[in-house]
Amino acid sequence: MDHGTVHTAVFHANGRKMSWAPDNKVIPNNLIPTAVTSAGKKKQQAAKEFIEKALPLKGDKTPPPVLVMDSLNNQNGSLRNALTSAFKALTCRYADDDDDDDDDLLETKVVPSSDRFLPSVIEASADGRTKAPTAGACGATCDIRNSPNRILKAAEKGNMAEFQRLLAADERRMQFRDSRGRQAIHHAASHDRINILEFILSRPNAELRPVDNEGNTPLHSACTTGAAKAIAFFIQHDPEQLECYNKENQSPLHLATQLNKVASLTALCDFKSQIDVEQKSKHGRTALHLACISDHADAALILLRDFGASPKTTCDNGFYPIHEAAKNASANAMRALLEFCESIGIPRAEMMKLFDADGNVPLHSAVHAGDLKAVELCLESGALISTQQHDLSTPVHLACSQGAMDIVKLMFRCQPDQKMGCLTCSDAQNMIPLHCAAMFDHVDLVNFLVDEGASLNATDKEGRSVLLLAAARSAWKTVASVLKLGADLGLQRDNQRRNLLHHIVLSGGSIEEFTLSLNDRLDEFIQLLNERDTYGCTALHYAARNGQLKSIQSLITLGASVNLKNNDNQSPLHFAAMFGRLNTVRHLLDSKKGHLIINEMDGQGKTPLHIASQCGHVRVVHLLLVKGALLHRDHKGRTPLHYAAMNGYNNTMDQLLAVHSHLLDQTDRDGNTALHMAAMKNRSSTAVNLLNLSCKITKNGLDMTPMDYALHCKHSEVAMAMVTHPIRSDEIMTCQVKAYGCLVEGLTAVMPEVMMTVLDRGISKSKMSHDSEEYFVKYSFTSLQNSETADVVPMTDEPLPVMNIMVRYGREELLSHPLSVKYLETKWNAYGMYFHILNLMVYTVFLGFLTLNAVQLMQDNKKRHHGVSGLEVADAFARPSIATLSSMTSVIVLSFVLFNVVKEAFQLIQQRTKYFVDVMNILEWTLYLASGLMALSQLTRTEEKSYQNIVAALAVFLAWFNYLLFLQRFNRVGLYVVMFLEILSTLLRVVMVFSVLIIAFGLSFHILLARVELSLKQPVLDARTGNVTFKAISLSDKGFHSPLVSLIRVGTMMLGEIDFLGTYLRPLRNLENSTWYQIVTATLFLVAFIILMPILLMNLLIGLAVGDIETVRRNAQLKRLTMQVRLHTDLERKLPKKILEAVDRTEMCIYPNQKGTGNIMWRTIKRWFGSPRNNVTSGGGGGANGKNLSKSFTQQIESNINEIQEQLSRQKDKIREISKNLELQLTLVRLLVSKMEIKSEAEELDEGEFNSANLARDTTEQLDGQTDVK
Known part of the structure; x- marks a missing residue:
């Protein structure tokens, strides 16, 4: 197998052929395992041996092969698994063991295929992603050398040839980043590969300052590994990187110092002229601060000696480097810092006197850190243990607060001459070190300080001795120890005159345990039982307030008096009743003097029953009543019921009235009943409860009813509850109020929303379907008019008194309420429509004659005679002709003018100056004068003059304009006329x-x-x-x-x-x-x-x-309604009372789904001149479709509201049932606890209100007391 080629291991079925591609050379037989067709472990072992021999040795640079499994069927599944696992394990030999980057490891992924294993590729992937299987013939390959991570690996190793090859293949690989965001330049810098860095620099548009995910530049990376050559390279070619900060606000110098990279600091030192050693990182810390925090002595020494860092530079928090070293227990760094300062002429004692922002010297900081070596070094360097910081505390104070016995002993041993001064030195709270040790219950340290000469009688700023301070902070071990040391109980008083017993009770301590530990000094302890503090309270007062049952029992057993009173003349029973301590009250009443204190009064004349009722503690009230509490009055003449009503405790009121029902209408010295108190404090539920109990509505000494107080204080909730009471609302609505005369006027002036609710109650709807013909809406007008049984507005003869009150205060929302509109509609349909139609018809006749007379004025004047005799006028009426028609119309116009002049004169006499305020009166006078002059000019047959035409034009215009104003009285067109006047x-x-x-x-x-x-x-x-x-x-x-x-x-x-x-x-x-x-x-x-x-x-x-x-529509609506009220008021003043009594109605029912009756003409007249409801609700006619939509929408809303109300009612019933069940369960749990004799910490505390912070801290399990709910 040659280097630089990609090899593929191909395994054919049944193990008969194993070969390498692409040369396809057959593997020698000695490499072909003969057991591949066998079963079990032998088959797996054979596969492993084959791969081990096929793969190159470790250290060989040949890329790992790609294994192709061809035609492995289900029978050879175990062989396939063996090949897969072995191949994945053995390809790891191509990973570099020296590489510490997880993302550079080569991973082997298995590409699954179908159930019948088609040819698939198991590929060693550098980026961790599995590539698609390669289908087809054997020998398909994937070149791992083209992995993106290869360029990072080449940069690390300094492999220039590989790096150049990869970069030449794809220039974008220079920007490739690993999982930490580092590029090739970062890897080359961290591994000190100068050749790679120089090659990168030689490229065009080279970027020497990319940052990784943490904001580190390549220079940062070089400083983290101590790559000296790379550091020098970057400073020479890009010195601005020295001023670059990462996301932690650290420069390369800070990072090298924090990681204690001495080599990096040494390399940076060669360029110290370009480095600002005082540059600050996070919180304003310099590199020297970071070295002192991390205890890097070598780094600190380099910064001081080579870089010239100043040891007296403070950070943003005001700390010097030596403070940071002392605070972080960096003894080595502090020693190096002190030695260097001493070498440059700065004495150690001077360094020990540096104060930070809080006034701490290094010794304070070392004590805070609790490091014994740092403290010892500070003491050896000349730090004084008597040095005080800003709050005047010494290091000894701090060590005593921490309970650091070793540090205290060390300080006293090193500076014995300072010991007594420190033991008597006081801080800002006037505490000595013994106070600090005692308040945190460091009992061993307390004993040590006393042995060293500390005084037990020293007091702090609040006058507390060591014993009292320990008791106030619940340091019970220290209290016991100080008592054993012989502290004088008789002299222990603080500035509030509280003794040890006061503080034990206030801190929740156990008096029984103290009495057991004070066998020989018990008499001295008993002398403290009845001592009072500056408020006059004994320890029993505080125990009763906090509900400490065991302390109360112990105090009473030791002989504490239960009838002592404080400065407010309150006994412990008053305190227990105030905070709802039921069991405490029972204990106090069961004592020998319990019957003497049950009815005692405090400084305000209140008994415990008053106080318990005022705070709403129902069970305490019940207990006091059962024990025989009397119904006294306090100094203001108030009963317990007054205070319960004042604070809205209904259950407490029920408890009181169940025993003493005569309290209901009793008054105090000012004549106030319980209902007055509820109205004063806006307790709506209390007012309803009292009204349900049939309380009287009376006036107090100031002639004010409860509603007077509700109106005066603007308490809308209690007013709403009273006026909507289901039984007594009519009685309340007729009561007189002092400020307004009647309640309706007061509600209209101050609480229009409450008056709206009163009007809402006047409308009731049937429970039938909204679509039924029998569905009706009932309107009750009892709240809008006086009746024979009761007067809503008493002592008045004014018609429509309630409506005029709404007009007077400009309450458009009340005037446009459906009940008010329906009330005006009944008035209009009863008599208003007929009178105004008649008035309109008469004015129409006048307008016709006036117009005709003006038109006749334009006829030829030559045909007129110079005068008209009386005989001609009479003849004109008998046998009218065209010539004499103008004279007849002039007489009619003049008669109408004279009649209206007389009418306006009477109005002027009645209204006087108010008459001229109305512009309409001026307009009518102008109309009548112009009409009269025009008619007279026709009758006198005078020569034609220009003023006659002017007067005629003025008269005609004003007459028709006044006709327009007449129309605003009618509902169909009235709103538009008023809107026209508003816009005008x-x-x-x-x-x-x-x-x-x-x-x-x-x-x-x-x-x-x-x-x-x-x-x-x-x-x-x-x-x-x-x-x-x-x-x-x-x-x-x-x-x-x-x-x-x-x-x-x-x-x-x-x-x-x-x-x-x-x-x-x-x-x-x-x-x-x-x-x-x-x-x-x-x-x-x-x-x-x-x-x-x-x-x-x-x-x-x-x-x-x-x-x-x-806004115009709203104002027009208000003015139109106001005009209607005034028109009806004027008419009712003039109509006989018998007619008004005949047409007045107290209620009416409307069937909206029933069709109207009567002839077409009458329905048309009523539609145009009758009901105003269309205009009021919609601002004018909106068409049949709009009305139907509005009606259906309204019905839907009403249906939804009814459904919601039903659901709320059901939920309320469920909540009441759940509440009752919970109360029963609580009672059962208490019975179970008592029967099973289960003991808990809660038994030491009584129920009620827990306002004490100390008590709340010590109490974790409490049974809630039954306190009344407002």
Whole structure:
């Protein structure tokens, strides 16, 4: 087998022929195993021997062969498996044992074929991927030398010939990367292959600075392996790589230092002039920092001696290199650093005095690290153990906090003269080292420090001695040890006057264990039982607050008093009731003095029953009531029910009322009932509960009801719950409120959403199908009008009082509510429609005669007589003719005018100054005056004057305009009329604002065009003489000859009447030379005018009209509804009460699916002048299809809402059932625990609220107390 060729081992069936391709030489018989046709292990062994002899020896550079198995059937399956496994194992001999890269190993993959094994290829693949089987004749080959990894292998080995061959075959192989993202240049650099690097450099467009996955350049790779030649090569040819940082923000210098590559540092040192040794990596650390962190003494020494690194450079965290060495227990690096500094004249003592950002010297950092060698080196170098950092703690403080006995002993042994100073030195918390050891329960160290002379009576900033601090931190071993050392119990008090017993209870310690360890000092311990702190609390107060049952039992057994009170006059029973400690309450009440403390009051006059009710602890309340708690009042006259209602504890209220039902309507000193308190605090469920119990709705001493407080505080939830109460809502709606007089006005003014809910309750729907003819909607108007039984708005004779309140506060959403609309509809259909139709008909007659009279005014005046006698007028009515018809219409118009003048005069007397506020009154007066003058001019037969035509035109216009305003009272067209008036109002406001531009352009055009005359003359024919004269043409004829006319002309130009050709373009040809520039200037003004006025202003007006149409519609709807309310109010003032009583209805039912009855004419009249519901709901008629869609959509929504409500109701029932079952299971578990006598840590703690941090830390298993839920 020759080198450089690809060989294929071919095995034919039954082992009769084995050959190599392509030369196809037959293997000698001594290489053909004779046992290949045998079974079992012999067959496998024969296959293995064949491959071992066929493959070249290890070290041979011949590529591995490719094994082709041809025609191996199922009978030879074991042989096939043997060949496969042996071939895969033996091809590994072509992998280089010196290569440490996993991705360079050659892997053998097996390509499976069908059940009948067709010829298949088992290929040694460099990239780990299996190539497709090679079908066909034996001898198909795959060249492994073309593997992409071969170029990386050639770069590693420095095989220039192979590298050049691979690169010549495919230039892209230079960019090939391994699994770590390294290219050939990285491999050559890491293995110091200069020949490969020089060849890469010689190539055009050579890239010397590619980065791998970690951001390392080839120089980084060279520094990681100590490739000195490669380092020198890269610095010489690409020195900028020295400033390149990888993803860890490390330069080659940092990386070499961190990996302790001395050879790399030595190579870099040759180019130290180009290297900034102080360059910083992550966190601002220099290379010297990294050497000290990793304890690389040699690297640190090279950086200091050869590179000139400064030992006094700090990182971003404020640490010097020596601090990093001490903090990371790098004793070797620290020793090298100190020795070098000493060699350059920096004393070791000076290095030991360097402070970091926190004020730590190296000794502090060494103590933090806990390394004994580093501490010893610092002490040998002159570090003082009395050096204080910023918080005034010494290294001894730190060592004592860590419990480092060896370090403390070492420091005291090395510097005995500093020992007493350190033992008495205080930090910022005024703690000595003994405090630090005691607070972390380092009992052996405490004993050592006491033996060394530390004082047990030293106190910290809070006045705690060593004993008290240990007890406060739950360091029970230290407490026992300090007591054995003879600490004085009688003198142990902190700044809050708390003794040892206070701290034991607050920290959750066991008093029983302490009493057992204090046999000889028990009397001294008992003296602490009833001592009070600055708050007046004894240890029993805190035990009762935290629910520590065992401590309470121990304290009571030792003789603690249960009736001592604190500064707020609260006993331990008050504390237990406040935090819901049921068993604690039971223990205190079962004591000898329990019957004396059950009804004791605190500083506010509250008994334990008050406090338990205020906090909602139902079981505690029940226990107190069973034990005989009395219903006292506190200093404000409030009962426990007041406090339960104030905080919304319904179960507590039920518990109290079950025993003392007379509490329900009792008042405090201000006259407030429990319902008042619930309203003040917005407790809606509590208010409903009290109303269900039939509580009274009364006024307090300030004459305020519960609803007054709900309105005053804007508590919408409690107001909603009260006004929608299923039983007492009518009673609540009729109650008077102080601020508004009636509740309806208060809800409308402050809580319109609650009033909406009240109106919603007035609409009820049948439970039948929405498509059924029997389906109905019932409207109840009890919330909108006074009735015989109750007055919603008391003490008023005003018609429609509730609707007028809505109008007064501008509540469009309430006015447009379906109930309000239906209420107005009933009023309209009952009497409003008839009166307004009659009024419209009368006005229509007047409008007809007025129009006819105005038209007759235009007849030939010559046919008229100069006067009209009374006989002629009478004759005209008897035998009317064309000549006298004008006189008859004038008399009718004048009569109508006189009648309306009298009517308006009465209104003026009634309304006074308010009359002139309404613009419609001014318009009607103008109409009547103009109509009267026109009629009088007809009757007096005066000479024709121009003012008669003016008055007639004004009268006709105002009459028809007023007719338009009459139509807004009718529902079909009323909304559009009101929207028209809204848009008109907007237009007038906009025009008033932009009238400035109209004046500006009008005056400009007047100045420029008024006096411009053309050189041409226009022929003019004289009508008298028939002569033709020529008159000069002037631009003043275009409408700019006066300022006023110019303004009007600009107004018409806004509508598009610009006349550009006649006014601006043609005059340019016929102007004199002195005035042509005026036309040019006017043209420029015209361009600005076109941009600002017709384009910008008109689009603005269109945008306001279209874009704001919804707001316009809403405002128009409010104004139309407001107008309807006022019209009905005016009518009801004038109509007799008997008529109103006859037509008023308290409720009505609507059957929407039933067809209407009556003749066609009446249905048409009602459709046009009757029901307003179409306009209200949809803003106008939307067509039959739109109505049907809206109706079906509404029905679908209502159906979905009903279904959701049913589902929620079912879920609520399930949740209640689950809650009951859980309570039963909890009760059963408690019974099982008690019967089986299972002991747990939870038995030491009572149920209730756990607010103490220390208690929560020590408690892991607790049974939840039954606390009331708001």
